[in-house]
Amino acid sequence: MDTEVFARQLGAAVRDLNAQPDPPHTLQRMVELTPEFFDSCDYVGVSLVEHDRIRTPVASTEELRRLDESQYALGQGPCFDAIRREETVIVDDLAIDDRWPDWGRAMVAGLAVRASISFRLFTRDNTWGALNVYSEQPGAFAQDDVLHGQVIAAMCAVALARSINDDQLASALETRTVIGQATGIVMERYGLDPETAFNVMRRLSSEHSRKLRDLAAQVVAERRLPGSADGVGGS
Template sequence: MQEEGRVTMDFEHRLAEAVRDLGSQHDSPHTLQRMVEITPEFFHSSDSVGVSVVERDRIRTPVASTETLRRLDEVQYELRQGPCLEAIRREATIVVDDLATDERWPDWGRRMVAELGVRASISFRLFSSDDTWGALNVYSRQPRAFDQDDVRHGQVIAAMCAVALARSVKDDQLQSALETRTVIGQATGIVMERYGLDADTAFKVMRRLSSEHNRKLRDLAAEVVAERHLPRCAGASED
C-alpha cells in the first residue's frame, strides 16, 4: 500500500508540473506538440507518441515524436487497420502487448516492428468536438510494456490531450474564419472600386456568382483579389 501511495503521489506531482508546463505554451499548436513531448514521462516504457485526428472523412497525425512515426501512423489509415483506428471506432483504450505476434493488424504491425522497432502500443480515444475526434498513441520498443498503471495514468493524460486538441481545432477554425472574412472584404473593396458599386451591391454580386457557379465565396473572393476583377463569368463590363 505504501508503494502504491508513493506511485500515486509521484504521478500527481508530475501531472501538476505538466499542467503548468502546458499552460505556459503561447499557442495551441505548441501546446499539442508539448503534450506529445511530455507524455512518455507518465509511462513505464515509452519511446514515441503521436496524436491522430479524425476530421470529417479523413484521418491525419498533426503531431508525433518523429516523422517516421507520423508516416507509419498514417499507414494505419491507408491499410484501414491498427489500434489507433480501433480506439477511435470501438474501444476507448486499446493495449497491444506485442506487435510482432498480434494477429489483429498483421500488415501494420509488421511495418512498425521492421521500421521503428516498436513492439508494444497503447491507444486512448480522444473526444474533441461533434465532428472531430482522435486518439493518443503511445509506443514502446519493449514487448508487454504497458500495465494497468499505464492504462489509468494514460486515461488522465488522454483527457488533457483532448483539451489541447479541442483548443487547437477551435483556434484553427477561428483562424480560417478570420482569413475568410479578410479575403472577402478585400475582394468586396476591389469590386466596388473596379465597377463603381456600393459595398452591399458588390457583396451581393459576389454571393450571386458564388451560388450560380457552385463555388465557395472564399475561393471566388481569392480569385478577385489575385486578378483584380470579377471572373469573366460575371458578365460585368470592363472599363
C-alpha cells in the same frame, strides 16, 4: 509514478499545451510531453480524424508516422480500433498479437516496437483522433500507465479541441474582415450598394471557381475587381 508527481507534471503539461499558438504546435507538444508520464515510452504518434479519413500528422520519427498512418490503408491496427471501436486499446506484444497481423509485423520489423497503448482523443461532442504510445519492451505498460494515459488523453483532447476551434474562429474572423474590406472597395470603386457589391464578388467567385476569401484578398490588394479596369467584373 506516484500521485503527487503525476499531478504536478499534469498541471505543467496543461499550461504548456494551453500556451501553444496553433494546432500544429499543440500536436507537436503532445508528442514531446507524453513520454514524461510513462516509465517505458520510446515513441509517440498522434492521429487525427479529418472528414472521412484518418491521418497521422505528427510522430516521434518519420518512420513511426508512416507506419502509424499505414493502419488506415490496411484497415487494421490499435489506433484504428481506438478511434472506431474502443476508447483504449492495449497491446502487450505485437510479435505474438494476432489482431492486426500485417501491421504488427511491420511495426516489429521497422521499429522493434513490441507494446503499445492507443487512447481515443475525444470530447463530449467529437472524436478528434488518437494518442498512440509505443515501447520496444514487451508488456511495458501496467494498469497505472493505462489510467494515467486516459487522463493524459483527456487533457490532450481538450487542448486540441480548443486549439482547433480557436484556429477556425480566427480564420473565420479574418475571412469576414477581408470580405468586408473588399465589399467596401467595390462599393466605392463602382458606386454600388453593399448587397450588390457583395453579390458581384460572389458571382465572380463562382464563375472563376475561386474561394470568395481569395478573390476578396485580391480585391483588397489591387483595389479593383479582377479583370476589370473600370466596369464591374469587366462588363
